Amino acid sequence: MSTLLEVSGVSVSFDGFKAINNLSFQIADRELRAVIGPNGAGKTTFMDIITGKTKPDEGRVIYGDKSVSLLKMSESKIAQAGVGRKFQRPTVFEDQSVFDNLMMALKKTRGPLAVLFFKQTQEDSDKVADLAEQIGLSGALHRKSGELSHGQKQWLEIGMLLAQDPRLLLVDEPAAGMTPAEREHTTDILREAAKTRAVVVVEHDMEFVRRLNCKVTVLHEGSVLAEGSLDHVTKNEQVIEVYLGR
């Protein structure tokens, strides 16, 4: 598999404090990766750098077939280039149905004019039905989103991101606040999504990470401390000391 994103030698300081310190990271097309690390390890800042919210002081972030530098691009250009991000709190339109939320997300892929002059085709309705199926909300398509459970709202938001067909999807702590059954379903959605795109999941919950069954990157003090299978990294003495031993 070819490399989709390559972060190399990236550092960023806030008021002299190095939140990210010479960080290097690679992810392939259609790879699922979990990123773990103790509080303050730099996980959020790492995602902020990829999405263009934070510009690093040094290093390179190269993306896609044409190896473009994301550091020269604005947040919206990076999103247009196929980098999607799901934040911790769901931000669905609560007054709209699941169907309408997904349809709106589809329209967004066609730019602002398309939103104004959009004619809903059978193909679009089929696409929405497919997305609903992927996120397990086929039975709730015509329910108001505000009535959904927390887990269902998170799935809807993942569906809305998938509607935009990102090549790289960044997901921040998807399991937070979910029931065990919801967590299980969320791992299924993410594993399925990673068959057609790269997915990076930042997560604290180890059981959730185990179910993802993918390569794990451990961050600590803004750098990669260990990388490999969950069993491999959880045997690493330094990882045990800084993270699991807490």
Ligand SMILES: Nc1ncnc2c1ncn2[C@@H]1O[C@H](COP(=O)(O)OP(=O)(O)OP(=O)(O)O)[C@@H](O)[C@H]1O
């Ligand atoms: N805008 C900022 N200004 C100052 N310090 C910051 C800023 N953003 C992050 N930091 C600091 O950088 C370090 C890394 O923060 P970051 O939020 O990336 O860690 P994290 O791994 O996501 O933590 P958590 O698991 O608690 O969400 C922390 O010490 C944090 O206090």
